[in-house]
Amino acid sequence: xxxxxxxxxxxxxxxxxxxxxxxxxxxxxxxxxxxxxxxxxxxxxxxxxxxxxxxxxxxxxxxxxxxxxxxxxxxxxxxxxxxxxxxxxxxxxxxxxxxxxxxxxxxxxxxx
Amino acid sequence: xxxxxxxxxxxxxxxxxxxxxxxxxxxxxxxxxxxxxxxxxxxxxxxxxxxxxxxxxxxxxxxxxxxxxxxxxxxxxxxxxxxxxxxxxxxxxxxxxxxxxxxxxxxxxxxxxxxxxx
Numbered sequence: 001x002x003x004x005x006x007x008x009x010x011x012x013x014x015x016x017x018x019x020x021x022x023x024x025x026x027x028x029x030x031x032x033x034x035x036x037x038x039x040x041x042x043x044x045x046x047x048x049x050x051x052x053x054x055x056x057x058x059x060x061x062x063x064x065x066x067x068x069x070x071x072x073x074x075x076x077x078x079x080x081x082x083x084x085x086x087x088x089x090x091x092x093x094x095x096x097x098x099x100x101x102x103x104x105x106x107x108x109x110x111x112x
Numbered sequence: 113x114x115x116x117x118x119x120x121x122x123x124x125x126x127x128x129x130x131x132x133x134x135x136x137x138x139x140x141x142x143x144x145x146x147x148x149x150x151x152x153x154x155x156x157x158x159x160x161x162x163x164x165x166x167x168x169x170x171x172x173x174x175x176x177x178x179x180x181x182x183x184x185x186x187x188x189x190x191x192x193x194x195x196x197x198x199x200x201x202x203x204x205x206x207x208x209x210x211x212x213x214x215x216x217x218x219x220x221x222x223x224x225x226x227x228x229x230x
Binding site: 032034036041042043044046049089091093099100101102103104105 | 205223226
């Protein structure tokens with residue numbers, strides 16, 4: 001069964017700290033992996049999309065890496081800010097299908 | 113970039129009524145659209161996959177007679193919650209996959225529709 005797991009479920013850090021969010025998935029035959037941000041009561045904002053052939057993607061203070069062989073991806077947030085407080089979702093699409101499966105998310109709180 | 117819209121953004125209805133939610137791809141054609149449901153503090157759960165011009169494929173445990181999906185054109189899919197009950201209250205999000213180009217094979221998500229059934 002194809003599953004996506006995210007740890008930790010929740011994280012609270014002081015402003016300015018660098019942090020890492022983890023995502024693991026079963027079945028390494030993925031098509032792509034995407035990280036999203038969701039603010040309370042809002043829709044999804046796409047942060048980074050990593051194709052199967054890529055090892056990492058960067059956007060500003062965000063860096064996402066992908067290790068298919070170990071079934072893991074990490075989202076690195078540098079110099080965290082209170083505005084980064086949100087839920088971060090990892091979503092995986094596998095080859096041979098259209099479905100995207102989401103992890104349960106990591107709720108991040110950055111304290112000023 | 114590819115944009116997906118949903119209408120309405122929120123709706124409150126009485127128990128027993130039916131509610132229709134629209135999902136539109138604004139600047140690309142979407143052969144496939146997905147409908148997700150999200151309960152408070154939980155992740156998105158895929159409900160069904162719809163392909164233009166054919167019947168939707170529902171995930172296990174999702175009642176097809178309760179959640180009617182119509183993908184009538186390459187830019188519009190609708191989800192109708194029939195005879196809604198309070199337990200159907202949730203956040204419904206759609207996504208669309210384009211046929212080619214910028215939106216090809218990448219899912220773009222709508223902003224979501226919050227449904228509250230009284």
